[in-house]
Amino acid sequence: MAQRFHEAQPQATHFAMAYAFCLIPINAARARSSLENFQPSEGSIGATIREINLASCALIDRNLDKAAAHVASIVTESDSAAWLRDPVSLVLGEPLVRYWHIEEWAEQFTVAKSMITPRTAEVPSSGS
Numbered sequence: 001m002a003q004r005f006h007e008a009q010p011q012a013t014h015f016a017m018a019y020a021f022c023l024i025p026i027n028a029a030r031a032r033s034s035l036e037n038f039q040p041s042e043g044s045i046g047a048t049i050r051e052i053n054l055a056s057c058a059l060i061d062r063n064l065d066k067a068a069a070h071v072a073s074i075v076t077e078s079d080s081a082a083w084l085r086d087p088v089s090l091v092l093g094e095p096l097v098r099y100w101h102i103e104e105w106a107e108q109f110t111v112a113k114s115m116i117t118p119r120t121a122e123v124p125s126s127g128s
Contacts (some may be wrong), residue, residue, distance in 0.1 A: 025060065035053050051070045052105060053085070054066075064116065080102050083097055084097070084100045086098050087109045088112045088115065
């Protein structure tokens with residue numbers, strides 16, 4: 001349905017954002033392309049949601065640097081909330097949507113990031 005609305009009114013930003021959100025677990029590259037074309041005003045909730053959705057695409061691609069860069073640009077001090085993809089569920093390959101406060105989503109992102117961060121085994125020292 002989001003695709004039909006977006007195709008019928010491609011200039012409607014909210015339809016483009018909704019369609020990109022639906023695409024995230026199906027085709028992260030296409031979702032990312034749509035989201036990158038959307039330029040909401042800086043500091044707005046739309047800008048925050050865009051960055052979160054771009055971070056979600058990067059999580060699917062296992063691109064931690066890019067995901068972390070998007071998360072670093074969001075403002076978590078606001079009391080804003082939205083329907084967002086659960087970062088842990090994206091890492092597990094079982095995408096879920098939940099109504100999150102932005103700060104809670106950022107905390108969950110940290111958990112998801114730790115799930116895919118390469119672990120280095122401790123190497124015993126060769127000294128005495």
